Amino acid sequence: MLRFIVQRLGQTVIVLFVVSLIVFSLVHLTPGDPVDAVFSGQNVTAQQKDEYRHQLGLDKSLPQQYLAFAGGAVRGDLGTSLRSGRPVWSMIATTLPATLELVLAALVIAIVIAVPVAIVSALRQGSVWDRTGSFAALFGISMPSFWLGMMLILVFSVSLHLFPASGRLSIDTGLSQLSGLLLLDSALQGNWQAFVSGLQHLALPALTLGAAIAATLTRILRSGLLEVKDQDYVEALWARGLSFWQVLRHMMRNALPATVIVMGVRIGVLLGGAIVVETVFSWPGMGRLIVDSIRSRDYPVVQGAVLAMAVVFVLFNLATDLLHGWLDPRVKHTKVSA
């Protein structure tokens, strides 16, 4: 297992290097000068622009700039925002927990919906339950998340006034931030008013994002269970008189590795979806930070935030691969293909 983990970590380092190259190229392939964009409409002399360019290190050669960028990124220094002058790192630090909270909540919702549906669908293949579940999953993967989000706002916020349509927390809760994960922070501080408010604000965005994932997860897990359902060992378990739950445990154990692998790749879709869902619900996370900074052409922020999202994605993938290795003992005994 140790050898497997080391090999997988080695690959992750290479991928992160390539990712940093791509992200760096983003800014330097951009047509137009970012400094011109910052000072557009202002009365600034060419000399002042040159000084500013020098200050940002934009007058150095590309390899030097890349080394400065990569070195800074490793130390946690991603430059400063052209608009607000704040360090990019601190902007990410305040928005990343919001995105993580949303993504984790969506994952929980997806698992809660998808696992029972997939099990019933697979074990009662061809039944009304199976057809309904499969059709619902097909609906789920076909529905654009921003549209589902707005439909939920129309029904639950505008018509029924059950949940708030935007933001993360009511302003009057007096919660001081520790981890940035508001539900965790409010529970740790025993501030239940903030906890309930956080939960209410989280409900619709998490459901929106979770529905899309639930749809994919249902389809993958159902097909995984169908593959193992008719195998000899399952027949043997039934014949030995094991209970339903015991047999199911064996089936899940064999269907899960493939599910985990596919879901690992799908995490990218989840993070991408988060960008859109955050915009719909004015959720102050990384997605909104990226979209807002693209609109204001604040490239250091775009560069840093895209890098941070890509790193989160790579780490999620690493985690799912390690989980896969743990679930499926065959993986860690075979050589990892690069």
Next chain:
Amino acid sequence: MNRLRRTYQFLGGSWPIAFAMMVIVIFVVVGVLAPVLAPQDPNAQDLVARLQPPLSPGHVLGTDVLGRDVLSRLIYGTRVSLVVGFTAVALAGVLGVVVGLVSGYFGGWVDSVFMRVVDAWLAFPFLLMAIAIVAILGPGLKNIVIALAITGWVVHARLVRGETLSLREREFVLSARGLGASRPAIMVQHILPNILAPILVVATLELGVVIVTEASLSFLGLGADASQSSWGQTLADGRAYITQAWWLVTLPGLAIFVVVLAVNVLGDGIRDALDPRLQSRRNADTPV
């Protein structure tokens, strides 16, 4: 031929798939005939008739905040979605097929280099990369198509590479090689026709992904410009008026949903028809 006949029979024999095909054909016809079918100019403003609800006189699906006819905008939006979708998938497909064929057929270091590039590409969330590329190129339909092709080719490349690897040592390829056929001829004339079926499946399912991504980019304000009335754009415009005008966010989204659902049903159907092994698990996941 056998496969094609089987596909035809399968498609004809299943009503959801036949229905899905009909829906797609209708959308294509609406897109092509948009100037004839649209009751009004999609950009003609009538500030006196702002935010008219559906079934208002002269506006079957109502008007938006500038008094533009929603039905006309949706009809022209069909054009944008389908043109972007088909073009981006075609471009991504061609790029992916070329890379996949070369990578799979030649193997060795060529394969290693291409597959490392594919890995790095897949290390980016799809939408994030599309957003990043549009941020570089600037908004606009042409740039969206380029961004979607640049992000989407890896799916085709991985598939084609895998299929090519499994075919390149088969007898018919070896005999073509023995008869002195050139490498490009073997790849194009012998291997490609045998992997068209899975390419078709992936291309169909990718069409759905691409249409949603285009709408998402337009929704985020990075897509078509205001005059092009794409579905995502119309939806984004209506967002600020969600409390007053439900139809502005509901109808364009419904159009996206219906066309993507039809594309997914069709993609699933073709996959099942072409691979009898899959028929027992018809709702397996879309290829990644």
